[in-house]
Amino acid sequence: MTRGLRRWLVAVWLCTVLGALAETSAILLFGDLTDNALQNGSLDAFWSPAAQWLALAVVGAAIGYAGGSLSVWVSERFVMRLREHVFDHVQKLPPHFFQRHRQGDLLSRLTGDVEAIEQMAVSGLIGTASALFSAVFYAAAAFWLQWDLATATFALAPLFWLAARKFSAGVKSVARDGRVADGAVTSVVEESLGNLVLTQAYGRQDAERRRLKVEATAWFRASVRSARLNQAYGQIVQVIETICVLAVIGIGVWEISEGQMTLGQLLAFAALLSYLYPPIRSLAQLGLLVTAATAGAERLIEILDARPAVSDPAQGAHPATGRPDGTVEVRDVSFRYPGTDVTALDGLSFTVRPGETVIITGPSGAGKSTLSKLLLRFYDPDSGALLLDGTPLNAFPLERLREYVALLPQETLVLHDTVRANIACGRPGASDHAIEEAARTADAHDFILGLPDGYDTRVDPNSARLSGGQLQRLAIARAVLRDAPVLVLDEPTTGLDGIAARRIVEPLRRLMAGRTTLMITHDLDLAPDADRVIVLEHGRITETGRHDELLALGGTYARLHHSRKNTAAGV
Template sequence: MNDGSTPTPNTTAPRAADAAAAPAAPAKGTLAALRGLLPFLRPYRRQFVLAGIALLVAAGATLAIPYAFKQMIDHGFGAAAGNASPHNVNATFLALFGVATVLGVATAARFYMVSWLGERVTADIRSAVYGHVVGQSPEFFETTRTGEVLSRLTTDTTLIQTVVGTSISLALRNTLLFAGGLAMLFVTSARLTSIILGLLVLTVVPIVLYGRRVRKLSRDSQDRIADASALAGEILNAMPTVQAFTHERIEARRFGASVEGAFATAMRRIRARSVLTMLAIVLVFGAIVFVLWLGAHAVLEGSMTGGDLGQFILYASIVSGAIGALSEVMGEAQRAAGAAERLLELLAVRSSIQDPARARALPARAAGGAALQLAGVDFSYPSRPESAALAQLDLDVRPGETVAIVGPSGAGKTTLFQLLLRFYDPQAGAIRLDGVDIRDLPLHTLRGAIGIVPQDTVIFSADALENIRYGRADATDAEVIAAAKLAAAHEFIERLPEGYRSFLGERGVRLSGGQRQRIAIARALLKNPPLLLLDEATSALDAESERLVQAALEAAMVGRTTLIIAHRLATVQRADRIIVMEDGRIVETGTHASLVALGGIYANLAALQFHNVQVTAAAQA
């Protein structure tokens, strides 16, 4: 339950403070951002080497083509060819076919390897990001929208897949073609090549400067897409409320406005990239055309042969094409850099709740449940540091004892459960389980010793069997069914169309509130923990179901320590001890009878509830 002490999540992006203990985020800049992907690329060095070999062979085959044409022009059609002209032409075209075959095989091998790398690295990144996110503490989810995380897992990783699986290969290929073509241009005519290089330097400067603007717009575009995804996820998860308040059109307009904002940002990026592409093509090809004009005059003057000019033109085309392709790749790299920054920011976030450096084990426990001790616990939520949710809380629970926790909303009851599960750490004081500070226990050991039945039950998109088995993944079908019987869930599950194999729908939409809660109780009973936390475990049940579940819970409490949060005091009267909380403190302790006799907060709550029950019963009579 939300007793008012749990902060309401906001919808801001991850804060810089969340990553305070994390490695530094990548510096702004394409190379710095993409360098952060190296840990995901290193495991596949062998595949990169194979792709590199195929790339070198393909680039070499491409660079051999202009030389073959030079030989054909000078020795096939030139004045010195003579009677050997047909033979030279045949040999040249045979060689060209051989080069084309090598080029085709090498290109296919390169495409296969880099595509495999793109898919593999993307899968690794998605798994790493998801595994990192599910390990975050609730503090992270207070400030991060689920839809934004999903956008990073899908849209951003797809952009990185494009870079790893296509753009890196194209960049390397065209870099090799540029370098090889440039070398052959010098071999063909050093004078013309020097002129073309000088002109190209003048063209690169504006391209680089404008490329920075493209990168910033790419990051902005991804942010707007994430905003739209987050909004859609939030609304789709709340459709009953949206429809009950007839807000369908309002929410559709909100989403439409968000999508239009993303579209406008994307169009700014597209326009900037279009201008970048135009600049690259016009400036580079203009420089090449000017140099080729000089070469044509050199042939007319006799200082170059026709074959030399043809070879120069083909190598110039290769170089210019490589530059044009690199400008396209740069545009993709700009977008991927923004995506990489967002993913690396997510991976840089470190939870404040970590396994201890020197973990301890729980001592061997005899039957009877866990011992629990809270000593001087102070706690404030990170989003509300000025407001104490718990203050100087002291509590000792004996093994096997059942303790009920009551109090008004905002008293700190649910906060206490969150600290026991170590979703947060207290700012002062200590919590001990079987005499061991829970901060000295591995998180899986601690949480494995605790079972919880929350008020807001979570049902997964699976069948009834798997939903209950969530309590203990290795449980047999028979153990699952036994737990369902204990929780009074067996009968209604058996009546489902396919029994325990019935799909329960997303978030359990095919079940009533009481049925969902009984699934959660069965899940906790299957786990069979020494410490059981019940957070309004019977709040959504009708009278008959509550009677059945109460009997099941009382049986389940035997041999284990149990803490019960309840507003309905009828469910806690048989507890060994009742503690009353107010403003984060324990203000009363005792049994039902002693607290009623005390005439304090509990007595007032009991009098109000039981009076309402009597009035309702009289009205029904």
Template structure:
């Protein structure tokens, strides 16, 4: 309860922006230079009303040569002040703009680096479109804050403080009256500022919702078009955009009201005080130059307050954006490398040994259902083990636990006798090659897609892996061969070609443990024959686990594990399991009976 309460208190104020300090502190020197330029620009601005007072009282109010000398001097001084103001303003603009761009780039990199380190559990509950919205829209708001708003706030705070001081120097009575009136003005500004911040957060959430929806649909366009849902998806996105628009308009109306209130109250107070000053000049208790100076300083103070209210609105929006980004940065992945990781034993010539000891696992999103329950299994180095069973039996879950995308709630998994939780994540995953059921092809050329398996591989090694995966021939036929761009998600390739690219990627890695999740599922009969031969050669010298629904592809495995409802129900060879007449025999009968397709 205490944590929740304190978090809500922080969200209710601009204190959340203080959490951005780690991204600002590395650039103290640049902030110092920007501060110097800022002080010089503010000082030059504050010097202008005093120069006007001198011109009015000593120049226009006098006569003769002395008067002309004074007026020439003060005009030269005024131009000198303008030169200082111009140079200081340009320097301030350059430095704060640099800071805005630099801090935003650092923040984007930090958020992205943090997100890609998250476990799959994070992506079960977070849409990628929302993450992208935070990386783009939200960081742009923070860029505006760092690159403009902070500088404007400091500049106008200096002008406000300096202007107010000079108002008291000019006339204590009038300044006291205007100070009381300005204090009354601040209250509605603060009240409306809080409402703007809440609406800004809501507005950014609605934009993220629309982005997430668009990303999901654009990645599934063939399915959308196959079911003729284009109009429906357009309507859904339009409704989401309209919701974002309505929320944004609430924010805009609130900011407009804030601006109206601030300007009316501030300038109303100033006009009233200036009316009193005009009467003081008429009575002779104040000179014309002093009133002119007072008017200019009052305008500077009023302008500073108006600008501060505007900056406050921007800061409120940026606070909402910062909240959302810092939420991402505060998420801790439950899967972490060991604090003092153990090394793996030297690689054996025939692959890795794998042991599962009484493993029980529930997905975080389905805690009431055990995907694996009390599973124990020992796999010897160099052994090829096929895992079969109906959908939902826990086959793919087993692979995810081996890769340590999740940790089991009970039991342990050993790789070459070492609990994988005691290994560095990089060490563990570098020891495992995987060909997933859903192939991922990146927006790059063929050679870079295969080299994803091992970044330091030479072109010759990449081509050798492609030949082993029966991918070399079709790659050579592409317009630019291995340098051909494959399109987003590999849209220029057939399903079988994408699968062979993925197999080549895994073979290039040359791991001691190979995981094949329906590795030949997307291949036609001829390609399957080629790849099956390549995989059999690749299995030499390594331990291989194969998930397959088509039993024809696993008949030659050293051992077949049959799973159902998270348990191992049968173990043996193809022949022994068929003879036993259990679940495997039933699956085999469905696939191998006359009239049924075997592929």
């Protein structure tokens, strides 16, 4: 991730070296001015060093500006790449990853934790480089100026290091607690906002407030502890500095009284010390900052360590291009979700021929949605294979596979964009005419025209502007535009009332015409039209046949059908 940035880093360090050189020279000029101009009261001795000092100050300022701006540019670019890298990675992770991590916590990792690293990268790059070079230069100048005073100063330097060491373990644990608490607070806020209707309808405001308070208190404690540690560290460092300054003045006074040193030399040395301490202090502080940032880095690494469940086949291993006819074969497929013991699918086998419609039904938890995830290749099966026109799904590049197998998911997925963009995402670059045709096929054109800005009306998943049925018809239009040979419909009528559900039957029929369709549903109204019905129980096929054959069989299907009818009739 640092590709292309390293040579800029060298430029930053170069600026730092030059800046430190300029400042060291200025301090030496100060000593010179004190002894020759100030003590002798000679204006003649003033002009030349003063002019040199001013020139050094201007050059030093220009170098400081260049180095400072450049180092921020380098480190911010690094952080931007880091953010993109983590985000790209997150987008490839399997669905169960998101079910097992709270969304708010992921959000906090992608924002807050990246920021913690950003602080370290910015301060790290500027801080370490400039502090290190400055410390070395000023130390060298100090020895050159007054070796005995310098020796006394450096004899006390390990005190800074000891103080930093003492604090670093505490800082790390507090930083980790703070980051975790931050993730928890974001999660609670995010979950509460998502559940606002439930909260208000059932008067759960107090319970939600308590939930937030628990997390906010943890965050508050971590913040206060962190501030306390930093304060204590800062104050201890000041005391150590005072000890050093007093030691230098003591030795200086003694040397002046012995006639071994001038006042100018002592003042120049004291000025040098005031330049030397900040870099030493910031080096120690940097240690604390890095320690705190590692807590954020660990949380990001946890995300980066999560592996995508599937990957693209090797280059060159792709099957021939060309639109498949749409034969779907599920061959002895078994699957369990990573990290669980439950077998979601157990030796499943069936074939769907091009253009056939197969309904997959069964009790809750039977493995129906899991099958749809395998068909879209969100996961690969543990054993067995899924094939499209005889080619295993994992031989297709993922992007191409998802062009051939279109999903109409259970939840209506909406982009925060216009109606047009929401349909067009079925086939990026589709013409307005094609988008309107798809909307007509999905019976969506008329209601879209009735919206305030027609096709340019913005939709939002949380806004009440579109009903569930209308959103579903938008999703159908998107699938029509995608024009995939294979369709996977996961509970297309879930959440819709009887009228809205009936309203999408015709658009669905039009969408399914001529395509291989696997419809996962509890709603068996469409079953008489299907070429076949497959009943899944505990991840296995227990019944298969046409609707009327299965009804006559009087088994699970007949039971499901009757209970559905009774529910619909309100019995």
